[in-house]
Amino acid sequence: MVGKLLLFTSLTLTLFAGNAYERECVACHQKLPMSLQRMFMNYLLVYSGETNTKVALKYYMRHPRKDTSVMSDLFLKNFAVKKPMTISDKVLDEAIDIYWEKYKVIGKLR
Ligand code: HEC
Numbered sequence: 219m220v221g222k223l224l225l226f227t228s229l230t231l232t233l234f235a236g237n238a239y240e241r242e243c244v245a246c247h248q249k250l251p252m253s254l255q256r257m258f259m260n261y262l263l264v265y266s267g268e269t270n271t272k273v274a275l276k277y278y279m280r281h282p283r284k285d286t287s288v289m290s291d292l293f294l295k296n297f298a299v300k301k302p303m304t305i306s307d308k309v310l311d312e313a314i315d316i317y318w319e320k321y322k323v324i325g326k327l328r
Contacts, residue, residue: 238309239316250297252289258321260288268318275314279303 247254265271278286282300303310 237316238312239314239320242303242305242309242313243317252293254317255321255324257288258317259324262322264288268322272314272318275317276310279310279314 243254261271261275265274280302282302284294284299287294287299305313
């Protein structure tokens with residue numbers, strides 16, 4: 219019950235502020251030629267399953283490296299490996315949860 223209330227409150231709050239995913243991910247990714255949806259599908263293909271995918275995403279956001287990237291060499295050559303994210307664990311988890319919820323259905327339909 220308390221959990222539900224908290225969830226509801228945080229959902230309401232994020233609705234007003236633009237959620238963590240929009241603030242921390244979309245804002246920067248808008249400049250890139252490949253959509254966040256395509257990148258998500260690449261992750262699902264390589265890692266599959268909610269836990270694996272989320273752990274891998276989180277790890278990459280903290281430790282981006284050419285040899286663990288799912289992006290092509292050509293893409294990385296043109297855009298370089300991203301910078302490690304320094305936002306708090308809480309916000310990063312929140313952003314990745316939203317990212318997962320947003321695209322997991324499309325992943326299942328594939
Ligand atoms: C400051 C800009 C910036 C921000 C903020 C950012 N990204 Fe990225 N992201 C990039 C760039 C540039 C690449 C392509 C280079 C690479 O893959 O390292 C990328 C690559 C990725 C990839 C492919 C990773 C791979 O294996 O190469 C995923 C998935 C991704 N971003 C998701 C996210 C999510 C989720 C967030 C928010 C938590 C986020 N990004 C925040 C710039 C950003």
